[in-house]
Amino acid sequence: MSTLPERHPGGSELSSYLDGGLSDRRTKAVARHVEACPACGRELAALRKVSSALASQEEVEPRPGWLSRVQEQVAAGARPASTARIRHRLRLRLAGGIAAVAVGLVSVGLWLAPPPPAPVSFQDEVRQHLVQMSNPLSDQTSYVVEARYP
Numbered sequence: 001m002s003t004l005p006e007r008h009p010g011g012s013e014l015s016s017y018l019d020g021g022l023s024d025r026r027t028k029a030v031a032r033h034v035e036a037c038p039a040c041g042r043e044l045a046a047l048r049k050v051s052s053a054l055a056s057q058e059e060v061e062p063r064p065g066w067l068s069r070v071q072e073q074v075a076a077g078a079r080p081a082s083t084a085r086i087r088h089r090l091r092l093r094l095a096g097g098i099a100a101v102a103v104g105l106v107s108v109g110l111w112l113a114p115p116p117p118a119p120v121s122f123q124d125e126v127r128q129h130l131v132q133m134s135n136p137l138s139d140q141t142s143y144v145v146e147a148r149y150p
C-alpha cells in the first residue's frame with residue numbers, strides 16, 4: 001500500500017489543475033496525487049468529462065429575423081395577454097372609484113345646500129332688511145313700521 005504524497009486536492013484545485021492554473025510545484029504534486037489516489041483520480045475524470053461537454057456546447061443562435069418580428073409586434077401594440085387583462089381590470093376599478101367619488105360629492109353638495117327658504121313674516125323681512133343695512137336697531141324683535149304719506 002503506497003502512501004499518498006500529498007493531501008487530497010479540493011475540487012477547485014482539481015479544476016485549476018485541468019485548466020493549467022496551478023503553479024508548477026502544485027501541478028506536479030496534484031498529478032502525483034491523482035495517479036496514486038483512486039478517489040481523486042475519479043473526481044478528475046469526472047471534471048474532465050464536464051469541461052469537455054461544456055467546451056463542445058454550440059452557441060445557440062436565434063432564428064434569422066427574430067428581432068425584426070419582435071419589433072413589428074411591439075410596434076403593433078402587442079402585449080402579453082395577462083398584462084392586458086390586468087390593465088382592463090384596473091381601468092374598470094378606476095372607473096368605479098371615480099363614480100363613487102362623484103356620488104359622494106353630489107350627496108355632500110345636497111347636504112351642504114341650504115334648506116328651501118321658509119315663508120317669512122313681515123317682521124322678519126323688515127329685520128333682515130335692517131340687518132343688511134347695519135342698522136343698530138336691528139337686534140330688536142319687533143318694529144314699528146311708519147308709513148309716511150306725502
Ligand SMILES: [Zn+2]
Nearest residue numbers: 008009037040
Ligand atoms: Zn485524493
